[in-house]
Amino acid sequence: MSQRQHLLTVDSLNRERVDHLLRVATRMEPIAQRRQVTRVLEGAVLGNLFFEASTRTRVSFNAAFCRLGGSVCDTTGFTFSSMAKGESLYDTSRVMSGYCDAIVMRHPDQGSVAEFAAATNVPVINGGDGPGEHPSQALLDIYTIDKEFQRLGKSLGGAHILLTGDLKYGRTVHSLIKLLSLYGPLRITLVSPPGLEMPSQLVDLVTSRGHHVEQRNSLASDFSDLDVVYATRIQKERFTDEMNESFQGLSNDFMVNRDFLDQRCSEHTIVMHPLPRDSRPGANDLNVDLNGDPRLAIFRQTDNGIPMRMAIFATLLEVDELVEKEMRPVRWFVPAQTGTLDR
Amino acid sequence: MSQRQHLLTVDSLNRERVDHLLRVATRMEPIAQRRQVTRVLEGAVLGNLFFEASTRTRVSFNAAFCRLGGSVCDTTGFTFSSMAKGESLYDTSRVMSGYCDAIVMRHPDQGSVAEFAAATNVPVINGGDGPGEHPSQALLDIYTIDKEFQRLGKSLGGAHILLTGDLKYGRTVHSLIKLLSLYGPLRITLVSPPGLEMPSQLVDLVTSRGHHVEQRNSLASDFSDLDVVYATRIQKERFTDEMNESFQGLSNDFMVNRDFLDQRCSEHTIVMHPLPRDSRPGANDLNVDLNGDPRLAIFRQTDNGIPMRMAIFATLLEVDELVEKEMRPVRWFVPAQTGTLDR
Amino acid sequence: MSQRQHLLTVDSLNRERVDHLLRVATRMEPIAQRRQVTRVLEGAVLGNLFFEASTRTRVSFNAAFCRLGGSVCDTTGFTFSSMAKGESLYDTSRVMSGYCDAIVMRHPDQGSVAEFAAATNVPVINGGDGPGEHPSQALLDIYTIDKEFQRLGKSLGGAHILLTGDLKYGRTVHSLIKLLSLYGPLRITLVSPPGLEMPSQLVDLVTSRGHHVEQRNSLASDFSDLDVVYATRIQKERFTDEMNESFQGLSNDFMVNRDFLDQRCSEHTIVMHPLPRDSRPGANDLNVDLNGDPRLAIFRQTDNGIPMRMAIFATLLEVDELVEKEMRPVRWFVPAQTGTLDR
Incomplete structure (x- = not known):
């Protein structure tokens, strides 16, 4: 068959x-x-x-x-x-x-x-x-980006997309980046704690298809031209002792919250997440302070x-x-x- | 909304x-x-x-x-x-x-x-x-009373309704008494073991709406004008040691069974219960000896x-x-x- | 009712x-x-x-x-x-x-x-x-036999059917043999390890209805006229110590596999099983080496x-x-x- x-x-x-x-x-x-x-x-x-x-x-x-x-x-x-x-x-x-x-x-x-x-x-x-x-998740993700871009009068060609969180173990971001690589050309920024970076063969694949990929270890930079931030949870259970120690001082560098959106991104940056998100205090996940903000696309995403x-x-x-x-x-x-x- | x-x-x-x-x-x-x-x-x-x-x-x-x-x-x-x-x-x-x-x-x-x-x-x-x-339960209960009354040519105005069993913790009877209080005026008799009485604010609410409420600690009286007995299970797990002791001599005073119906009520008294009922021997619950008696409305009730x-x-x-x-x-x-x- | x-x-x-x-x-x-x-x-x-x-x-x-x-x-x-x-x-x-x-x-x-x-x-x-x-299982079994026979131009009258495996505890074969006994007359061969034979009252019932029943303790004989082999699992957990010991040397005598089909049966013998079958190595169950063989009717059977x-x-x-x-x-x-x- x-x-x-x-x-x-x-x-x-x-x-x-x-x-x-x-x-x-x-x-x-x-x-x-x-x-x-x-x-x-x-x-x-x-x-x-x-x-x-x-x-x-x-x-x-x-x-x-x-x-x-x-x-x-x-x-x-x-x-x-x-x-x-x-x-x-x-x-x-x-x-x-x-x-x-x-x-x-x-x-x-x-x-x-x-x-x-x-x-x-x-x-x-x-x-x-x-x-x-989990291919249907990646498909609904790219459908969401496409739909949001249509609403905002944007197109996937030349878009700037940020994937952040646990990029090593998160199967969602692996599948999504493969689908994204069929479109574009894109600017893709990858931000993760040290040790949780996107596997290099995936970075190579996307680069070989003509996309521009940049990898960083902090969200503390200018994202004023960002179109999409796709956040995933950082599960501390994944950490080695060494990673745990180095993460102590870094955790604020991976916070996707209202401050990050307001201070570093634009009013047209949309926020996505595969859900569920961990809403408990101290969870290294997409912050609930964005609830009600029109840029938060996570519920439109799950509807999709x-x-x-x-x-x-x-x-x-x-x-x-x-x-x-x-x-x-x-x-x-x-x-x-x-x-x-x-x- | x-x-x-x-x-x-x-x-x-x-x-x-x-x-x-x-x-x-x-x-x-x-x-x-x-x-x-x-x-x-x-x-x-x-x-x-x-x-x-x-x-x-x-x-x-x-x-x-x-x-x-x-x-x-x-x-x-x-x-x-x-x-x-x-x-x-x-x-x-x-x-x-x-x-x-x-x-x-x-x-x-x-x-x-x-x-x-x-x-x-x-x-x-x-x-x-x-x-x-559990509002849908209270609604099907009042629907049952209304339907049974229509069958028997009765009306809710002036009806005599007995609620018995655990009236303190049973959420079913709390919701039902609130709905009943919208109709009537009714005579409502409440019979429960000491310590498991209906909360007083509910009694006050019903009284303030013009209904006649009577509270007792035994079923041993004349109920020949009773229209409905609504029985609930007495869960001994709810009892304090003290209550347990005093209940020993009393348990027969709360038995809704064929004897109670035949000797103290009338041929038109209907019996209701929110189900499930505990049919194990010794359970302080509606007796199975009423099975087959047309006054037992519990299955018509669940059908409703x-x-x-x-x-x-x-x-x-x-x-x-x-x-x-x-x-x-x-x-x-x-x-x-x-x-x-x-x- | x-x-x-x-x-x-x-x-x-x-x-x-x-x-x-x-x-x-x-x-x-x-x-x-x-x-x-x-x-x-x-x-x-x-x-x-x-x-x-x-x-x-x-x-x-x-x-x-x-x-x-x-x-x-x-x-x-x-x-x-x-x-x-x-x-x-x-x-x-x-x-x-x-x-x-x-x-x-x-x-x-x-x-x-x-x-x-x-x-x-x-x-x-x-x-x-x-x-x-489990009457619907027996009904789909006899429906399968009937359907397979129609496909092969055979009829239930005079058919030779082998039931093998645990014939003592397997409720499937008990129900099936009762239904089969309504048809025929049949030749029914029963092969099971010692101690797991078909209950004698069932054998008597089938015999009394005019069928020819033969009981054996091994599959090592000529089955060239066999129409159906209905295999069931032998669960060693059913065994007493004594049975366990005697089964050691016998287990090959109850193996329904490609060798048995090719060497002892015919190209028109169909193989049935109530499923699930235990596909783990060493399980005394219908062998997976028959997968793909058109005589294996177990999936047509479950479809039925x-x-x-x-x-x-x-x-x-x-x-x-x-x-x-x-x-x-x-x-x-x-x-x-x-x-x-x-x-």
Whole structure:
């Protein structure tokens, strides 16, 4: 079977395929924003298999499939009962594809989703395989940047994008930088504590594609031309003793908060984050003092998970053209702002 | 956003709003009793978020939303994975409202559902927040009383209602007595073991609204004019040592069983209970010897959860008028008695 | 209420009823194979109550109900919250039947599903009650044999069927042999390690119905006329010390693998298994070296769970005639082979 049929890694995505998904996601907006409904997947069944808990991702895929008219069988938990009895991923995959028309799988072990997908012709979407891939997140991220830029009259060509936080272990930023490298040319600034830098092969890849990459160990510089700051959490559990010591004096150098935005960036710099963010005091994560600031795009970003995941399902199941012809108006009450003023 | 948009507490309900919900619930009966189906919420998604296990309540909300044609994303478990990572209720709420058209939330901490609701414009229904509120239960209770009274040719004006069991900690009876106080005038008798009496501010509230309230410490009196006995479980775990001792000789004074009904009440006294009831021998709960007695209304009461929760969803999502115009007959087999002879 | 209304045990099934289910399952194939969709159960709600984890069975029932157009409320976990508080199965059953139109229940305790069913008129399907029954498995097994035989131009009359593995504790083979005994006459060979033989009352029952039964303690004989081998796992945890010792030298005598098929059986012998199978090295289970062999019918068998479970729901809910009149073509992409080449 062809890799086209699954969505396992961003590496399988070229510019044309990403462009297509961005276009289809835009087409899904009237449904995602609950102005229209469609039933194109009426009768279809999604197997939403979460071998690892991840409520937001699970609900997002579930809701996206429902919005297309399909039904969802959820499974949550660290082990499947039958796999605990020695069933192979091959058998599980083959059995599930007899029940479902598409499968989303999240699993703590890198490579397991690909192993699962190898045993079936039913489209499989990688919902995150441990330190591996989480392609739908990277797709909704680039969709968000594209949408925000359209709103602001900007374009990806020549944009300046800052990725900051834990760039070594954060799979989100790894996948995102690969997708970004299909566009541009871009100016990409990478800011992380010493020891948590972006892997050099990824920096080399992006540079080889003609982008300008700059790496720093502090946010204390001028970002007045910055278009996007993409923040991720710095988990101190990742630190060696040595790193811990050197980080003591540095932690303020990685704070994405209102001061940083007001003093170093511009009024058009948007702030993104893969969520969840740690809102506890002392967490080295995106500060809650930005709540309510229109530059904070994190909730628009998570909202965008619905049209992008709808686009992924619709494309893999080949109803992406059909949807447009089969929409009808929503009949229930939808608040003017489905979220808070933080939209 | 307005409180009208959520259902967080019975305190936000006035007589007009309760009357409306009772009317809409009645309108839902053909669907709840499976003579008709409707699809008015086709395409809508409910987030059914149970941070605390409660199978019956979760399934009841789930089924009610499905009967209106919507889809449901269930989440069960004591912690959400992302909240365990330090995510605030504010962030969780905002994210979920991007996925769902309505949210039911149950949470062990009082006030948490209101905190969650404050971050979203999507209608939020409190499915129970620990010792706090559980408004849909009180609404289905008053709907049951109203329906039973109609069947028996009675009216709420002048009715005699007995609340018994643990009246101190039972949130169900607190919410119910508030709703009852909007009707009447009523005679309300409160019977509980010493130390588990109804909080005095609630007694004062009800009295100030013109109802006659009487408090006792035993069921050993004449209840021949009683219309409703609403029983709740006495959990001995609530007892101090002192209370435990004094309760030894008293426990028979709080037994709602066939003897009590036959000897002290009338053939038209109906028996209600919020369920679940503890059927184990020695439990201080509604006796199973009433099973099969037509006065036992507890299963009619739980059945009524469906039309009432449909009414809540339909009202908050503003399809309460539409439903009536869009019903069509059920096409599958429905047993004459969907339940047992205990209907 | 009549036993006809529930599906609790294969003992309640006569030849006519099984024939009917086989016919209805065949009628469901276009939907199960995703060439057609139907909405006959639109508005209906299934309570899918798993008191014991069993992902494949749960998802199979769930998907089957969805394919008929219904909605599903899943419940998983070893205890229901309310049953942990002392609620009786009677109360739980009665409450759930107020919410749902049909109930599937799996429970670790034998007899518990029947107890549950006794309290309701809503159709209840036993999804496995510990060492007791799992009738839908036996039905999909006989449906598989029937379907494979049709493909091969064979008939059940005079067929030779081998059941092997743990025939003492395996509830699957107990139920299957009862259903098989309604057909035939058959030649049934039973091969198990000493101490794990088929219970003699079952052998007597089958013999009394005119079938030829032969019991052996090794697969080392000529099976060149064999039509079906139905393998089950031998769980060494079942063994006494004495059995363990005697099994050491025997384990190869119970190996269903490519060698056994190639050397002792024929090219038309099909291999079945209830799944899951233990694929770990050293497990005494159906060997993975048969993967890809067209005689391996285990994945066609699990696929057959969908049309058979659809047939069970459709029959109990009396829409089995209606379905045929209300199908329309699927509009999404369905791979030519929904599974692997192992179909």
